Amino acid sequence: MRRRRIVERAATWLVVLAALAFFLLPVIWIVLTSFKSQREVFSYPPVFLPEQIDFRHYSAALGGTGGKALKDSLVVASANTFLSLLVGVPTAYSLSRFRVGGQHLAFWILSIRMFPPVASAIPLFLLFRNWQLLDTYWALIIAYLTFNIPFVVWFVKGFFDDLPRDLEEAALVDGASRWKAFTGIALRLALPGVVTSALLAFVFSWNEFLLALFLTRSNVRTLPVALSNLVGGHEILWGQIGALTAIAILPVIVLALVFQRYVVRGLTFGAIKG
Amino acid sequence: MARANRREPVGGAGAAAAAAARVPRARHRRRLPLFAWLMVLPAVAVLLAVTVYPLVYSLRESFYRIELTFSPTPEWVGFKNYVDALTNDPRFWPAMGRSLYLVAFGVAIELTLGFGLAVVLNRLGRPRTLVTALLLVPVMIAPVAVAIEGVVIFNNSWGPLNYLLSKIGIDGPVWLGDRSVALNTILLADVWQWTPFVAIIMAAGLRTLPEEVYEAAAVDGAGRWRTFRTLTLPLLQPLIIVTVLIRAMDIFKTFDTIFVMTGGGPGSATETASFYTYLQGLRFFSFGYAAAISYIQLIIITVIATILVRRMRKGLG
Numbered sequence: 082m083r084r085r086r087i088v089e090r091a092a093t094w095l096v097v098l099a100a101l102a103f104f105l106l107p108v109i110w111i112v113l114t115s116f117k118s119q120r121e122v123f124s125y126p127p128v129f130l131p132e133q134i135d136f137r138h139y140s141a142a143l144g145g146t147g148g149k150a151l152k153d154s155l156v157v158a159s160a161n162t163f164l165s166l167l168v169g170v171p172t173a174y175s176l177s178r179f180r181v182g183g184q185h186l187a188f189w190i191l192s193i194r195m196f197p198p199v200a201s202a203i204p205l206f207l208l209f210r211n212w213q214l215l216d217t218y219w220a221l222i223i224a225y226l227t228f229n230i231p232f233v234v235w236f237v238k239g240f241f242d243d244l245p246r247d248l249e250e251a252a253l254v255d256g257a258s259r260w261k262a263f264t265g266i267a268l269r270l271a272l273p274g275v276v277t278s279a280l281l282a283f284v285f286s287w288n289e290f291l292l293a294l295f296l297t298r299s300n301v302r303t304l305p306v307a308l309s310n311l312v313g314g315h316e317i318l319w320g321q322i323g324a325l326t327a328i329a330i331l332p333v334i335v336l337a338l339v340f341q342r343y344v345v346r347g348l349t350f351g352a353i354k355g
Numbered sequence: 356m357a358r359a360n361r362r363e364p365v366g367g368a369g370a371a372a373a374a375a376a377r378v379p380r381a382r383h384r385r386r387l388p389l390f391a392w393l394m395v396l397p398a399v400a401v402l403l404a405v406t407v408y409p410l411v412y413s414l415r416e417s418f419y420r421i422e423l424t425f426s427p428t429p430e431w432v433g434f435k436n437y438v439d440a441l442t443n444d445p446r447f448w449p450a451m452g453r454s455l456y457l458v459a460f461g462v463a464i465e466l467t468l469g470f471g472l473a474v475v476l477n478r479l480g481r482p483r484t485l486v487t488a489l490l491l492v493p494v495m496i497a498p499v500a501v502a503i504e505g506v507v508i509f510n511n512s513w514g515p516l517n518y519l520l521s522k523i524g525i526d527g528p529v530w531l532g533d534r535s536v537a538l539n540t541i542l543l544a545d546v547w548q549w550t551p552f553v554a555i556i557m558a559a560g561l562r563t564l565p566e567e568v569y570e571a572a573a574v575d576g577a578g579r580w581r582t583f584r585t586l587t588l589p590l591l592q593p594l595i596i597v598t599v600l601i602r603a604m605d606i607f608k609t610f611d612t613i614f615v616m617t618g619g620g621p622g623s624a625t626e627t628a629s630f631y632t633y634l635q636g637l638r639f640f641s642f643g644y645a646a647a648i649s650y651i652q653l654i655i656i657t658v659i660a661t662i663l664v665r666r667m668r669k670g671l672g
Binding site: 089093096097100101103104105107108110111114122123124125126127129167168169171172174175176178179181182186190192193195196197198199200201202203204205206207208223224226227230231234259260263284287288290291294295304305308309312313319322326329330333334336337338341344345348349 | 390391392394395397398399401402405406408409410412413416472475476478479484486487488489490491492493494495496497498499500501502503504505506507508512513514515518547550551552555556559597598601604607608610611614615618628629632633636637642645646649650652653656660
């Protein structure tokens with residue numbers, strides 16, 4: 082019996098380690114690529130560890146188009162996150178406490194999140210062309226609201242739903258205004274949810290590619306677009322591509338590790354409370 | 356209204372409690388409609404402006420012929436764009452077929468592998484939290500980064516994957532350059548990125564299942580397969596449908612990996628509906644036509660989602 086349990090445990094760990102290798106090695110490989118010389122990248126059999134670890138590809142990548150791309154990504158993602166929260170969080174509160182518009186409004190907002198971006202990319206392109214917003218920060222900051230407002234509303238609503246109403250109602254009885262009850266009590270208690278929604282909304286903007294490809298060209302170029310340009314270039318500098326990819330994914334990986342409980346909740350629109 | 360609720364003839368403590376719970380809600384609705392509406396107003400206005408307005412705008416465009424390259428003045432053509440896409444365009448239906456192929460196989464593979472991984476995850480004790488966090492890495496990183504990993508790893512002359520395969524005596528395929536393989540390579544990239552997501556959801560779902568039911572089943576002598584089919588699957592059905600819904604919508608939208616890894620090629624081997632829309636719109640500048648085919652996709656997606664949501668509501672009700 083005991084022997085069987087040991088075998089079972091060993092089998093479990095074997096599967097887990099195989100899965101971790103399968104899911105993590107490609108990420109590790111691309112990070113290692115960021116330290117390799119062009120010769121090491123193309124060598125066969127492939128070399129796993131680069132000869133020397135230095136950051137020349139990182140400084141080269143950031144000195145080229147990468148630095149501007151990093152800045153563009155930061156500007157777009159921060160501004161979009163701020164706006165998404167600004168209009169999303171009050172909506173979440175209202176939907177949670179007053180059920181404004183019943184289920185219809187809530188589900189309409191959710192359905193927008195399911196939208197295929199190609200379907201909104203063409204119309205946004207045509208509109209922004211008329212408004213002369215193409216290839217500006219605003220094009221992406223506005224376009225990303227289509228997925229981040231619905232996300233913030235649903236995610237934060239779940240946190241408000243979990244809060245007891247008693248405190249706010251007591252404050253109202255004491256003569257506080259509705260607004261005060263919202264900002265002073267509910268918002269403060271739901272702060273972990275609000276912060277997590279901000280981080281995830283930031284990541285969704287940070288990772289977005291299709292709309293950026295449609296709506297920007299040369300003035301604004303976020304990291305995913307810059308990366309795809311590097312891969313499509315004439316001379317492909319794998320070291321720099323690896324470095325820029327690492328810059329694009331490392332912050333996100335840190336977030337995933339630190340906030341894993343909330344990430345699962347966020348990615349399922351609150352269906353799983355982690 | 357509160358009084359009417361209290362008088363409901365259904366009776367019992369449960370009904371009374373439900374009625375009591377409804378009282379404060381009814382009072383809020385009467386007293387504070389303005390504040391509640393003001394709170395949602397900005398978001399609703401923004402969403403109307405950035406989603407509904409463009410959609411109406413592009414609905415209009417889809418009835419025009421707009422070719423920025425050679426006939427810049429829009430010309431009204433009625434339903435011609437739609438009819439062309441559905442009956443005349445030799446590239447539209449194959450592209451749609453590839454999208455549906457990715458959706459069908461992607462969802463099936465991710466669900467099967469994810470479920471297996473979930474069972475194993477739940478056997479871990481405390482290390483489960485760490486393993487879950489590590490499994491989230493592929494899920495969270497940008498699809499473009501996944502695609503770049505793909506370009507490197509699937510490279511058939513210097514990539515590490517075919518080298519590893521050759522070590523165990525397998526002559527690896529030309530992952531990205533072979534017409535018969537490339538679409539499956541895209542599929543593999545999606546499976547790599549999203550199987551952990553499905554596994555984590557399923558693991559969380561499995562942990563909520565009531566143990567007593569399983570003990571009873573074991574007492575009745577039900578085997579593993581029978582327990583899985585008659586207990587686990589029905590109990591997890593709502594969660595499975597939500598997962599299928601999220602994944603199906605997402606896979607249908609797949610674009611980034613295709614753009615970077617294959618550019619729709621070789622030939623048109625990986626040209627999906629969303630990639631074809633991109634080509635028509637941003638490469639050929641046929642905006643009217645591109646608007647029409649994005650509408651067709653929207654309708655197909657809505658139909659699929661409605662069917663799934665109906666089933667979900669039935670399952671829950």
